[in-house]
Amino acid sequence: MSARELLTTTHGMLFGGLFLLAFSGGMVSFLALGSGRSNARGSRDPLKLLRIWVLIQAIAAWAATLTGAFVIYPWYRAKPPAGGSLADYPQAFLMAHPTAAPWHSFGMEWKEHLAWFVPLLATCVAFLVTKGGHLLDENRQLRSIAMTLYSLAFAAAALAGILGSEITKAAPIH
Numbered sequence: 001m002s003a004r005e006l007l008t009t010t011h012g013m014l015f016g017g018l019f020l021l022a023f024s025g026g027m028v029s030f031l032a033l034g035s036g037r038s039n040a041r042g043s044r045d046p047l048k049l050l051r052i053w054v055l056i057q058a059i060a061a062w063a064a065t066l067t068g069a070f071v072i073y074p075w076y077r078a079k080p081p082a083g084g085s086l087a088d089y090p091q092a093f094l095m096a097h098p099t100a101a102p103w104h105s106f107g108m109e110w111k112e113h114l115a116w117f118v119p120l121l122a123t124c125v126a127f128l129v130t131k132g133g134h135l136l137d138e139n140r141q142l143r144s145i146a147m148t149l150y151s152l153a154f155a156a157a158a159l160a161g162i163l164g165s166e167i168t169k170a171a172p173i174h
Helices: 003-032 045-076 090-096 101-114 117-138 140-170
Strands: none
Touching: 003 045, 003 117, 003 140, 045 090, 045 101, 045 117, 045 140, 090 101, 090 140, 101 117, 101 140, 117 140
């Protein structure tokens, strides 16, 4: 496995995977809020866990987005030398094949814009939970807004991840 393949795998599988896993823990914690569940000492375990999960998710989102935008994407769009093989130049490879060109013109264009919504939404949720978490346990409407933002971050990440994996299948970075 080359260094580029290792970094691409870290971007998608480690950071992206951690983001998606943190979502499940966070959503379980969100759903436990307002249910009256607490331990014997009366502390709010779901809120403590929620804070941890949303912070992990926000950090993973920023790590995935920044490595994707500033490490992997420059490799993807590198210009091939004149007369050289396109195999090591994913964007040029896709654009040179009419049946594969939509992976760049549609897939990558959407992915690169959609991906920036993920850390922004995740950070908004992390801010709401860390600064106003006690309100989330009591206020159903605020909790619903936070869960919607959280779900939108997940949906955007899932779609960006699917597009990224399909583009990588069509034109891998070596």
